[in-house]
Amino acid sequence: MxxxxxxxxxxxxxxxxxxxxxxxxxxxxxxxxxxxxxxxxxxxxxxxxxxxxxxxxxxxxxxxxxxxxxxxxxxxxxxxxxxxxxxxxxxxxxxxxxxxxxxxxxxxxxxxxxxxxxxxxxxxxxxxxxxMNKIRSFDPVSGILVADAGCILESLSEYLAPQNHIMPLDLGAKGSCHIGGNVATNAGGLRLLRYGSLHGSVLGLEVVLPDGTILDQLSVLRKDNTGYDLKQLFIGSEGTLGIITGVSILTAPAPNSSNNVILALPSFDNVKPLFKEAKRQLSEIMSAFEFIDRTAYDLAVKHGQGRALNEGDVEGAECFVLVETSGGNREHDEAKLNGLLESLLEADQPLINTGVLSQSPAQFSQLWAIREGITEAVSKEGKAYKYDISIPLGSFKEVVDTTREHLRSKGVLHDGAVKHVIGYGHVGDGNLHLNIVAEAYTQEIEDALEPFVYELVAKYKGSVSAEHGIGLMKTHALHYSKNATSIDLMRRIKSLFDPHGIMNPGKVLP
Ligand SMILES: Cc1cc2nc3c(=O)[nH]c(=O)nc-3n(C[C@H](O)[C@H](O)[C@H](O)COP(=O)(O)OP(=O)(O)OC[C@H]3O[C@@H](n4cnc5c(N)ncnc54)[C@H](O)[C@@H]3O)c2cc1C
Missing domain, CATH: 3.30.43.10 (Uridine Diphospho-n-acetylenolpyruvylglucosamine Reductase, domain 2)
Structure with a gap:
């Protein structure tokens, strides 16, 4: 779509x-x-x-x-x-x-x-x-897929579905992004909680180095301790060290049963205890735990992403959490999820107001569409300043509120062009997407936001980029998350691979 x-x-x-x-x-x-x-x-x-x-x-x-x-x-x-x-x-x-x-x-x-x-x-x-969009091989026993870098993520998922496997990553841009781009950005997305990062699931890469040499490390081995693991350098290098042309990746067996539920919470303060409780009760079947604040939810609904929940279900909700379970036994998984819901609703001090549980594959997709559609809803609403940060889970709301108040104090909120300050993201991974939605990109808003947001992140010892990367946007902010010794080593690695500096110049390194 x-x-x-x-x-x-x-x-x-x-x-x-x-x-x-x-x-x-x-x-x-x-x-x-x-x-x-x-x-x-x-x-x-x-x-x-x-x-x-x-x-x-x-x-x-x-x-x-x-x-x-x-x-x-x-x-x-x-x-x-x-x-x-x-x-x-x-x-x-x-x-x-x-x-x-x-x-x-x-x-x-x-x-x-x-x-x-x-x-x-x-x-x-x-x-x-x-x-470059051909699948080179797939072994249904090991689950190892080797594909050209230009294969679209969703096409790979469609190829794997009849073979009962799934890609270890999924994101809202799946219909357009390439597996090579995913590896180059070390994309996180919606399945990281369950399947870990691409640093673990990518088994090998074929890369064209900046002088044209082809580095063939397209291994299909799970284990290989023969010295430096060079492929790791290209994962997340954002095209600055070479061009990824082939990817070998460990895919996962498709779960026999998947369920999801959107929980409406009266207060953000309940997110942390809810995460703890969901992990305790769902344990091995919990595969996603995604956070949506009220404004992000309202924007998704306004722009037709997914199907809106009933009025009664959203009334009094300060935020929402989408929980997904994936497992091997439908009865067992449903019993666990229903057990969680019952215990949450029947508690003396309930952590949630309501829970909307999907009852069919169509409803499952509709609930996911609310969360996955936020990026697109934001782009329809206005021009977004996107900060994709890693911070401790407990500080998500504080960061959103502090940023909103700061923009107000600078006179750029509402009357001054910023329409919304929203937070959503991969709570389970400590990753908040802080989006400032404005009428237009302006220097005044940018000056109000930077370095303010990066200093806020540094205060929490967070990362200025949890998953989107540095690109051109954040080169000047790299030092908030990497010390001088690390940046110096990165520069030396860059000049070793690319002495003429031709590969994606101006990106990542300040
Ligand atoms: C709606 C939406 C939702 C998103 N959700 C997420 C999310 O949940 N998680 C997440 O991590 N990101 C997300 N993103 C960001 C983006 O989709 C990812 O960064 C994705 O991995 C980029 O892949 P791409 O093929 O589009 O790469 P591009 O945008 O084309 O390139 C991204 C970077 O990778 C480099 N690159 C691309 N291909 C190669 C290659 N073959 N070899 C070397 N370098 C290469 C480019 O030079 C560039 O620096 C989202 C984006 C949108 C629009």
Missing amino acids: LSRHLARRIASRSTPRVVRLSHSLPDFQLNSVNEQDVEHFSKILPKTSILSTLAPISTESSELEPYNTDWMNKYHGKSNTVMRPRTTQEVSEIVKWCHERRIGVVPQGGNTGLVGGGVPVRDEVVLNLGS
Whole structure:
């Protein structure tokens, strides 16, 4: 569903508005693509796989716009050449040429990233992996899947379903994001609580290094202690160390039974004890515990995400929690979930007002759609400043409220353009999505938000990026979560892999 929506969004982007960023654009000295370069690229790739405003291709610049514009319509590059290679060899040859000619390269997956990492800063070439979308192998016994990096996450899930397996990750952008993009951003999402991070489930990678060398580490082994685990460096490197072309990943057996329930809570203070109780009672079958504050819920409903709960169920609710269970025995799992609900409702001081339990696969999807649809609802409501932070669970509400009050004190709340300050996210992982929804992106709001939000995160010893990454948006804030020694080591690793600095320049490192 999302992929169709994205296609429409992209097609309708006609007059992108350039936003002034509070931090200046990164400075790098790289060459622009010229006609000789395009001539050379057209010997590596069929002309149909190249979009370029330069001869001999001469595409209309509007056709390049979707590749130059990020999902939030916040960051705009000026690339004149986009390539869609079909094989690892093609990627390698393009990158080798760019390395020799000192041309910047931006690896791009589904372009659903939320930190401006997948679009050029200036006129770097874009290498979009969308045409590398073949499944290379799947072993139904071990559950190990090997796929091209450009496979869309949802297509992989659809491929696995008849074979009784599921991907170990799931996110609202599944209809558009690529598995390569997921690995490059170390995407978290809705299943991390159960299946852990991609640092655990990715078993091997094939990567084209910034000089064009193909690093083949596409292992299908669960265990391999032969020195440094190089693939880990590429997981979460956001395209700054190389282009991921193939992914080997451990998928999970599909659960025989899945249930979900949305719980309406009278107070945020109840979230923590509720999480503790749900973990205690549901133990091994609890697979998601997601938090939605009241404003986020109201926005999701307003913009048609999922089906609204009954008036009576939401009355008096300050926030909501979506709990999912996945297990192997329907009767056992349902008994556990019903037991939890009964004990919550019958307690002397109930932690919840009500619980809405899905009764069919359609209702299961509708409840999930409320949570998954928040990002999209926010983008329909206005322009979002997105802070994806890790902080202690108990401080979620305080961070949202403090930010709202701060914006009020700066005179930018409501009358001054900020419409809503909302919080939602993966409570079970300590990950809050703090979104500030405004009429428009303005310097005044950005100045009010930064460094305020990052200093708030630092106060809680949190992370300025729980899962979306650093991209272009947060390079100036990296030091809030990484000390000088770590940043220095990151720089040395970057220059070891990419001495000419061509790979996704200006991203991640300040
Ligand atoms: C509605 C919605 C919901 C979302 N929910 C979540 C969520 O729950 N959890 C979460 O973590 N994120 C979420 N995101 C953010 C985003 O979807 C993820 O970051 C996703 O993993 C990006 O994948 P992509 O293929 O779109 O990558 P892109 O946006 O194309 O690129 C992202 C970064 O990865 C690099 N990259 C992409 N492909 C490659 C490659 N093959 N090799 C090397 N580098 C590459 C790019 O250069 C860029 O730096 C959401 C986004 C949206 C729009």
